[in-house]
Amino acid sequence: MLKRRLQPFVDQLPILKTLKPIKKDKDSTFYIVRMKEFYQKLHRDLPATRLWGYEGQYPGPTIVEKNEKVNVLWANHLPERHFLPVDKTIHGANKGAPEVRTVVHVHGGTTPPSSDGHPDAWFTRGFKQTGPQFKRKMYHYPNHQDATTLWYHDHALGITRLNIYAGLAGFYLVRDRHERSLSLPKGKYEIPLIIQDRSFHEDGSLYYPSKPQRASPKLPTPSIVPEFLGDFILVNGKIWPFLKVEPRKYRFRLLNASNTRSYIFSLSSGQPFFQIGTDGGFLQAPILVKQITLFPAERVDVIIDFSAHKGQQIILRNTGANANPKTTGLVMQFRVSLPLSGKDESTIPSRLKTIHRLPLNQVQKIRHLTLDQKKDRYGRQLLLLNNKRWDAPATETPRLGNIELWNLINLTNDTHPIHIHLIDFFILNRQPFDVQHFKRSGKIRFTGPPVPPAPYERGGKDTVRVESGKVTRIITTRFGPYTGNYVWHCHILEHEDNEMMRPLIVKPE
Structure with a gap:
């Protein structure tokens, strides 16, 4: 596996091409x-x-x-x-x-x-x-x-x-x-950023482990690993790239497409992000945030204003779990080195969208769904949803048009990004509980007050961070407009691939 240090910020950020229709x-x-x-x-x-x-x-x-x-x-x-x-x-x-x-x-x-x-x-x-x-x-x-x-x-x-x-x-x-009616930065001033971590062999080929680090001799070869954290951070397919920008506002769409790694993003200049959107689209109004946490599959839509930073070099940093400040703590660099090509006429609107919150009295079904941790026949970690494997008959079968409240009860030692197909939802709160008491009695005994979602996750979501030892409450939008077979699952890909996924069947009214 590649252990030598690669120099950061030597490759220009690729601007992703737009697919042309046939x-x-x-x-x-x-x-x-x-x-x-x-x-x-x-x-x-x-x-x-x-x-x-x-x-x-x-x-x-x-x-x-x-x-x-x-x-x-x-x-x-x-x-x-x-x-x-x-x-x-x-x-x-x-x-x-x-x-x-x-x-x-x-x-x-x-x-x-x-x-x-x-x-x-x-x-x-x-x-x-x-x-x-x-x-x-x-x-x-x-x-x-x-x-x-x-x-x-x-x-x-x-x-x-x-x-x-x-x-x-x-x-x-x-x-x-x-x-299109909003005067947000657009054209070359709007840039999607897909962020992933990878490891490599000396010859440049991808490294992905064939067994867990402390593998039992009983394990098959290859054997799935419980998680994967790469040694290098890539943005749009380049390791630690740089982007030359003008001293003006830019719109960036950040996507965490890593297998396991979560990120806490901040700027080395100390300036805030103007967040305008989440997974489900625009927030009701922009918010100022100094840092943003993204678990796998989550997205944020932000504006960064470089107008007061002419001539500076600003690093997009990661201070998330397991981040090394010299390697995986670096994401990319902004070089405010381009001359202003014209007056910046983009604005950050005071209002972006009207979000109609769904009242709790319209909820037709309340579900209590556990995140469970076991061992498989080889002694490997096995993570389950509602204590059931993928092939067990579907138990989440909402009716078309129904609104549901899901209590996601995390009994595992990990935080899991849970993704539900077809619909968006809103996070209500997270509340700590006594895990051992629940395992003994099947009853929830809370150990602290409910905590509302962070400001950067208060819009529509399709993926939610479900923290260990907490009940995460979400309220769905109306299931539909289609019926049929869908799924819900953890978006840590090593978990999803090994049973932490369940069928979701939307039934007719």
């Missing part, structure tokens, strides 16, 4: 997106790295839609063998399943079930083999959501962690008329 008419837009293997330079001083990516690039091209119907043919052109270690003892990867399978999920999308990227709707190269939930080759995205920052990524059962680590991820932005 065909566009008044009714819909049509894309073909091919998944390919290729080699790409991720740092000046590393040889090119073998990767998988949408349209042969890492990260994949950005898809931008404006409340218009989209049809996408996702085409698997990948090899039949994986270049990362596949554990064939975990669900989805065993029972003679093809080693390389893919299926695409638009994360945060309000999507029909046949196009949602169900983990069992996988397909192989040329659709030679397909999974039990596979329904169609062409995926349909209505894009009738409010403007928001989504992303698309692989979601194949049992190998999601490997496929995303190999490079299968990209942005999916939804725009609308309301967003």
Whole structure:
């Protein structure tokens, strides 16, 4: 594994390309997106790295839609063998399943079930083999959501962690008329940032462990690891890049697309972020925050004002858990070195959106759902939702149009980012409780008052940080507008791939 230190801030930040449609008419837009293997330079001083990516690039091209119907043919052109270690003892990867399978999920999308990227709707190269939930080759995205920052990524059962680590991820932005009416920074002053961690071998190839560090001799080879933290931070596919900016306002969409790592972002200049959005789109009004915590799959939409920092170099830092200030504590550098190309006419509106909070008296169902920790037959950590494995019959079966309140009761030692497909929700609060008392009696005994969500997570969400030893309460938007098979799961990919995922079936009224 690569142990030498790479010099930070020597590569320019790549600006992600926007995907071009194959065909566009008044009714819909049509894309073909091919998944390919290729080699790409991720740092000046590393040889090119073998990767998988949408349209042969890492990260994949950005898809931008404006409340218009989209049809996408996702085409698997990948090899039949994986270049990362596949554990064939975990669900989805065993029972003679093809080693390389893919299926695409638009994360945060309000999507029909046949196009949602169900983990069992996988397909192989040329659709030679397909999974039990596979329904169609062409995926349909209505894009009738409010403007928001989504992303698309692989979601194949049992190998999601490997496929995303190999490079299968990209942005999916939804725009609308309301967003266009706001005078936010746009064009070259609006930049999506996809942030991931990776480790490498000396030859530039990706390193991903084939076993846990303290592996029992009883473990299979390869064996899934309980989590993965890389040694280097990449932004838009470059290790610790720099971006030259003008002394003016810029809009950045930050996405944590790492397997396990969480981040606490701040700026070395001490200046605040003007946050304007969360997973579900715009906040009601901008807020000033000095730091932002993002767990895997969470997004924030922020404006950084460089107008008072001409000539300075500002580092986007990470002070999250396990961050080394000299390596994983660095994310990227902003160089306020470009001349102002014209008057900055963008503004930060005092009001962004009207958010209609759902009253608790409209809740039709209250669910108490546990996050559980056990051991599997090899003695490995096994994390479950509601103490059930993936293949157990669905127990979360909301009715179309219903609003639900979920109490997520975390009995494990970890914090888990829980993602629910199809709908958004709002965080109500988090409250500590006596875990051992609950394990003995099945009853919750709170040990402290409820704590409201942080300011930066008070908008619509599709992924929520569920902290150890706390009950996290969320209220959903109305389930719909579709019925059918969806899922909810932890978005630490090593957990998701090893049973911490459950079916979610939206039933007719």
